[in-house]
Amino acid sequence: MEKKKNSLCNLFKLSCQDTSPLISEMMDHRVSFVKRLKIKIHLAMCEVCLYYKEQLETIRNLSKNLGREDFPVNTNKTLPPESKEKIKKMIEANK
Amino acid sequence: MNKQEIDTNQWVDLYGDLMYRYTLVRVKDQGAAEEIVQVTFVAALQATHTYAGRSSEKSWLFGILKHKILDHFREVKKNRSFDMSSDDDPDSSDYDSTGHWKKIPQNWRLDPEKSAVNQELTEKLALCLDGLSDKFRQIFVLKEVDGVSTEQICKEFDIKPTNLWVILHRARNQLKNCLEIHWFDGKKQE
Incomplete structure (x- = not known):
């Protein structure tokens, strides 16, 4: 059970390296709901990536x-x- | 609206420098930019009969100029045949092994909405554009400076949207790093 919970957490946990291309991609087209959620969760915890977005x-x-x-x-x-x-x-000359 | 008279004698003095600067934002090479302006004037001379006076003489000339810049991009692409795959791999040099930023993005303390009026910063961006590779520069300029659609850029360069997003991400990262070094770091020391 504990293991399952962990993997569920990891599903939504992104590193800055994973998030930065998504932040950029989000500016170019509408990304999927899951991607948007992942970005939102990361940005809520990571001030630095929020600066990056700005x-x-x-x-x-x-x-x-x-x-x-x-x-x-x-x-x-x-x-x-x-x-x-x-x-x-x-x-x-062309006149 | 009455048909306006075109005074070709004044063209170079009135619009030459403006057109040259406009081209330099889009084309790095000064010689190529000169040539594009020249070609534009030639095309305009041959097309004076199509000038209907509906737009100002200036916007009519800029319309021709925009086409000539696109022609130039196509020409460059054809001759040098951009390799669209080689350097499109995600850049890992910005992050450490755990996926954290190596150089932490700084708080620029700018409101992104209001930043566009910042003349100094815009000039720095123009300089930083010249640090990009030709391919990144052209694609970034078309997408972000000229607002060309994803579909059209993908068609011009024969790439997939996913390639385009990777290129744009990498171009943005390089520009951000460049602005941080040449603008933000200097501001901190002031």
């Missing part, structure tokens, strides 16, 4: 922001002058 959510939101046409990133980088000249000449 980190991934932060990265997701930053990425979305980065995708905007007008997001001012790489502002130190400009199309090289010779490239600009080349394109301008091309445009002139």
Whole structure:
């Protein structure tokens, strides 16, 4: 009986290594009820994996922001002058 | 809406740098990014008659640019034929033998919902993207930066959704580690 109880506990007990791919997977599609339960149980006991989950959510939101046409990133980088000249000449020639 | 006039003389000065930066988020190689912008302008010149003035000139050009970036991805994939299996094994280097984190994830003390307005952190993420392998970078960018669907990415790269989830998990872990080193650890010392 004791042994059976133990194996039942283990069924829901995940390590951080088992949980982290599931946390990531959960962001990409709806995972099964059992997986969701396992994640929930682990997160209730593991503060560190909760931080991990927040980190991934932060990265997701930053990425979305980065995708905007007008997001001012790489502002130190400009199309090289010779490239600009080349394109301008091309445009002139095609008129 | 009235048909707007297109002034091609102004294109390079008005949009050149914006388009180049937009491309650099998606394509690591600066030479390739330059070429993509060039090709976009050529295609736009040949298609000026299709410009209906329904959208702004800028969003019309960006529409063409997005297609050219996708074409570039396809070209790279064809030439280098990404090996889609080799490095998709779950990465065990982040954990010890008992399955615990080797480097414990830190509390970034950021509200994930509000973090997107953090300009500095977003710039760091852009830098960290360049540390990913080409394959991881492209897949992560398509999925998370451009919001392309799982189905479409799997079709483009000829992979199964389970492969995609493994790749995304590994890419996210690498980005998290990179941000922790280049942003969070520095913040702690301030």
